Amino acid sequence: MMKAIVTGHTRGLGAAIAAELSRRGVAVLGLARSRANVQGIGQAELDMSDPDALQAWLAGDTLRDFLGDATQALLVNNAGVVTPVGPLAAQDPAAVLRAVPLNVAAPLALAAAFVQAAPQAERRILHVSSGAGRSAYPGWSVYCATKAALDLHARALQLDGDAQVKACSLAPGVIDTDMQATIRATPDADFPLRQRFADMKETGTLVAPADCARALVDYLLAARFGVEPVDDLRN
Incomplete structure (x- = not known):
């Protein structure tokens, strides 16, 4: 049985990923600060920018109970924020103290807990990354x-050499989400490249979340x- 954890599943790309996995018959548990009005997806309310709340949730049984009978387990670390934007x-x-726990500490802690909760399963970890992690942008030092x-x-993680644990930090492209509106x-003055992203919206070159989710789930489930x-x- 294939099961998946998706963070930030209530809107945007996270919602589209959770829906696409569910459509393909994967049991999904979504983690977010609030619940979405969706059917067929398990949900847990969790503020992942709060290390104490995350630690308390991970100390419980929910994750282990959900993954207990999985033969293949997936973790999609999608939740994140672009703010704060601007020079120092x-x-x-x-x-900054809200962004770093959500963008870094939460996905790393979840990855460790996820691997430990499903020792019998093949485990795949997908971090939703960004081209901004590979090229510096003015105003985006934290992001x-x-x-x-x-x-x-x-x-x-790849250097750890565990054949049952596979990981990829994947840049999905520029998606038409609330983050883009932000x-x-x-x-x-805070983000000198703003017009580049505004032009993408005007010219219709932003990718729809559902389209990106289909390609991302194809990638996540592929043998490679x-x-x-x-x-x-986009490669």
């Missing part, structure tokens, strides 16, 4: 750094998954 002089330190951390985590609403620990869905 404009960044709210409190926003770039946190996505780069996921890339290096996946590289190191980017377009950012002042140019994990061969490249850092990859781009």
